[in-house]
Amino acid sequence: MDNLKENTPELSKIKKENPFRVPENYFDDFSARLQMKIEAEKKVVPAPKKSIIQLLKPxxxxxxxxxxxxxxxxxxxxxxxxxxxxxxNTIEIESYDNENQYLTLLEGIDENSFYALLDEPTAKVEFSDDELINYINTNISEYDIYLGTDN
Incomplete structure (x- = not known):
């Protein structure tokens, strides 16, 4: 409060006029300048057409x-x-070749020959343990083996 009492005489010396002013002749040509800006906004440049490269870029x-x-x-x-x-890749190609050979063999057999092959007594074939393990590993999954066991 003491500071305000000391500064009061100095503050009363300041003139009370508005420090902000409009430039001279500002409103004389204001309407012409406004019209020019409106015309410039109307003449907006159209966006360029997108080329095929811009469309395929993503x-x-x-x-x-x-x-x-x-x-x-x-x-x-x-x-x-x-x-x-x-x-x-080799295993896939070999299995594909074996299947094709089997299919071409079956296509070449007529019905009578096919039935004759079915009626023929088959010779007993012995497999080694390694051959059986390889067959099971390639043709049966562990899940199928699990389902086949009695728990």
């Missing part, structure tokens, strides 16, 4: 990212595990 970038991920995963695995990948 799809191309997505395909490129999948290709990059494939290369970053497949090539190191191929270099670290070359035998495993080659063996799986």
């Amino acid at each position: 799809a191309i970038s997505l395909a490129a990212s999948f290709a990059l991920i494939f290369l970053l995963v497949y090539w190191p695995l191929k270099s670290f595990l070359p035998n495993k990948l080659a063996e799986s």
Whole structure:
């Protein structure tokens, strides 16, 4: 409060007029300037048409990212595990060839020959333990074996 009493004479010396002013002749040509701005807004430049490259850019970038991920995963695995990948491809090709040979053999047999093969007594074939284990490993899953056991 003491400070206010000391500053009161100095504050009363300040003139009480508005410090903000409008530039000279501002309102003289105001309507012309306003009209020019309105006309400029009406003449908006149309957006350029999108080219086919711009439309396909997201799809191309997505395909490129999948290709990059494939290369970053497949090539190191191929270099670290070359035998495993080659063996799986070989097994698939061999099984496909065996199935094709079997199907072509069956297609070439007429009905009478087929029935004759069924009626023929079959020779007893002995399998070794290793052959049976390999057959079970390739044709039956562990889950099927589990279901077949009596718990």
